[in-house]
Amino acid sequence: MSVYGQNHFTWNGTLRDLHGSYTGFCTGRGRPSMTATLSSSSGLEVLLSTLQNVGDVESTLNILSVLDELLSAGTDRRIHYMIKKGGSEALLTALVKYGHTFSPNYTILIPLLHLLAKVGHKDRRIGMKAEEAGAVLLTLNLLKHNGQHARRTAACLWVIQVFCSSVSTANLIGENYGLDVIYRLIPQYTTKHLHAIKAAINAFSALLCTKANVCSAVSKGYISGFLWLYEDWHSKDNQDVAIAIRHALLCCLLKATDSTAGRQAFLSQGGIRLLYQTAQTCLLSKNLECLVEPSVQLMRKCLPRIPLPVTSDQSAYSFLLPGTPAFPDVSETPDESSDESDAEEAEDNHEANNRDYDDDLETDVNKLRLPPDPDRPKELLTQYSCFCPELSHDFQELDLSSETGDSSTASSSSDDEVVLLNKDRTKTTAGRDSSTSDGSYSEMEISSRDMPAAAHLEACDFHSHSSILGTSPGFRTMVRGAMGEASPCQREDEQDNEEDGTEEFYHHTIIDRLLERHGAGIPHHDPKLYCAVASKTKSIPDFSILAFPDFWGHLPPPGHQPMAPRKPNIQRQKVFEDIQRFLKTDDIINHVVFDLEDSNLQCQSDSLRFFSKFESGNLRKAVQVRRYEYDLILNPDVNSSQHTQWFYFEVSNMAADVPYRFNVINCEKSNSQFNYGMQPVLYSVKEALEGRPHWIRTGTEICYFRNNFCPAQGRRRTTFYTLTFTITFKHSEDVCYLAYHYPYTYSALMAHLKILQKSVDPAKVFFKQQTLCSTLAGNSCPIVTITACPVSRRWKDLHQMRNRPYIVLTSRVHPGESNASWVMKGTLEFLCSNDLVAQSLREAFVFKVIPMLNPDGVINGTNRCDLNSKDLNRQWSKPDPLLSPTIYHTKGFLYYLNIIGRTPVVFCDYHGHSRKKNVFLYGCSIKETLWQSGSAVDTVGLKEDPGYRGLQTGTQEHQEMGMKFCHSLLSVTKDTRILYSRKLINHIDLDHNMLDHKSHNCFEDDEPPCAEEIEYSGGCPTLKGSDLDSDIDSNMAHVDDDDDKEHNAQKHQQDSISQSQQSSIKNHLFPPQTRQPSVDTPSERRDLRNGLSIAK
């Protein structure tokens, strides 16, 4: 507590008395205007009015003292109340009055400036008000004349700092040489007047909020000046008494390097090396920890931007779209979400944030949208009738099977596939012949029946699918080595000269032998079937090689996998390593070891080898940076230059027990679950052959942060992020696969559906797979019907079956969200199972499942889009029949169900989420659903099952989620009798929605802010206990030799006023709602990086 001037008034407890006591010490000049305000003003207004009008020093000091006392004891609410009542203007008026004299009275000016800084700090319009009052240049002038008086200097500097919250005020000060005046106040290392020095640095920093001032500071060489000052203070401050000054200097440099010229000056003056060295010494002392973060931010910010080492920012894969005359120059029209300025827009929109959630609270019915009109004429919908075979199927086989007891014949009829005419459209001719691809489905043909899977396998010559059977070079080398044949390198050299046929035949025998010897017997997986299916899958690069894990299969590893712990300051350590690339180049190799677009690349014999030209693979380029460190560049989505996130590649030629650092350097999302305990997945061929065919979470020292790479062609102002992780391989000479998440290919789906179909009892389960449509690349998009066969062909049973409500499930519209496929796999396996709940569900519903809405994206390793570089999940409102066929026909099918009166009771689209954990549901707006449907809809709110918290979910958990989702569908059925009849009542507690079980609102507790700063473009990290107010307070308490001696005496007298008197003054000057310090505004924590705002 500190008070100015003598305080004579006594206080008896009422406002009226307060007015009275003021009149006692006001001069005659002040009295009339004060009287005028008496009737209508609050006590505070009276004080402020008096402050502007009184003439004598003593009264002014008294008022300042009271005001300061009131403000320093209360919360910010008091200051805001004072600002509302004209407090800033009153203080500015007083400043001009006392400052504009020939010999200013600093006994008044210093407390006045202090108060002004405190109030102005909270007043967003203080700069403008100061300009209007003519106080800006006056303060600068006072500063100029008081360079020798530390207290006065500090007081003026704080006010200038506060004024700079307005750009125009900062420019005004800059134009009047404010930068130069202030810079001259920052001396070399000293232990004196640290307050004033810090105030000068902070004021300089505040002036750098405008482009003009930054420009001027850079052109005048102040960057080199600040670097020199920082070095000086750093080297001499051995006792660490000036940490705050050193911190302030760094913050000043951070602001000064906001311009390109500033960063260049910083670089050319050796800023990076200086800060790297000083930061290293700071790391040795706990006291200096706070200087490391701004140093790191500054270095990251000023490191030169490096173009990605690729020839084009466009994807290595391009696709000729139907109806386009030539390859479009996509780079001319970048995706609307590509600009840096709308980073938020670039986030998944389906990752709804709080605002979306609150939209459901819309109370204005007029703002609710009307249901949109259908996007096509009704006549076009009849083509979808074929996708409801259960409505027309006569189940003749039921009689047959009951007569003969042979169920196998019953299955044949459901094997028919509806094949569309445009099935054979290939990628190369897709655009040239648009006449055959008009989206018309009027002509359909029934293909010859698929052979039952077992027969099919025997019939299909395993070896004839030679092209697809190939395995990657790394795998070949390894198995040869493992089987004791010629040394890998030697053998491969020879192989290159051999004829392809021999080569392939050789591999196939190897594969056969391996399968015989080590075959894993994975449920719902058959390697040979996978090969056969994969050979039909059409890809842009014409993949001829299978990734081993997809072919061999995967079994979930035993046990749960918890989140990986994050080492403290791991990002800082990685950033230091990255900065060293710039400072210390002697161990830098920078050798390209893999390039998707250059298959002739020669690798160093001791470098890792990479490969990604297989289904769902994504790795464009690998560069060996140091002996055990690799930069990896991902391939953007087809026909696009963005959406990099998904990766899946093979790595081989490793040494065991050596930590290899991998950096994926062109990630685009602003944050990642990799910062919160998620690890990439790894599959080891050696482990698989030893009986452990597992994708496992692996990697240490994982973090995700913004880097210094920029697009190769520089057309977009894209920001890239690095995902870095370190892998220590268990085996030497292994072949491993690394992926963002457990891969699930299109071929895996197609093989899985065949196996499922074989697995069901056709007398009980109606399982039918059809082709909804052909994709752009000519792959079929499957639609599956699952329901229970009728008990008999009697009308009653058929009627029951044909009147079951529909449930439509879709997934994998986003190719990078492979977890959605694993959940769907769990759903499908459960629905086809003999589980009692599954039987009940089949008897209660007809399931229509479209398990992969974006096959082409999945096949070609895209992350977000289809081949037309469009996010298919954004096409629902107006899907193009040619360019987004799967969406167009899925929507058409939903329309069809609607017009035949069979609107699905549940429609659920499975997704993955890159930044949220656990399992949760996004519902439609409840109000909008009610409004559009015109009926009461039973809605499940946004619920999360917290059961997987703290875990990195694996395929086991994903499949379980798919099963649990089915369980929850029981609650949708109205007819519970069916469940009772099944004695399910013991199983399932129907009154208890499974999802309600300990469920959370999934928005309530999301990620805490990341442990380290991912971005380097933000402001300077704040130093604890070093804010403006506490600086001012200590300046008040602190008395310099050069300033008024009477201050001490006044302070003593002031202290004699009792606490109770002061608090009663406050209580009468402020309205009740601003009095209680405890009644703070409910704070809203907003983490912009996550695009989430969490109201506490």
Ligand SMILES: [Zn+2]
């Ligand atoms: Zn998605």
